[in-house]
Amino acid sequence: MLLHAIEAFNADVVLVLGQ
Secondary structure, three states: OHHHHHHHHHHHHHHHOOO
């Protein structure tokens, strides 16, 4: 639900910061 969406968003942010 919301927690899963936040976790997916966090992973996306990590990928962006990684680049």
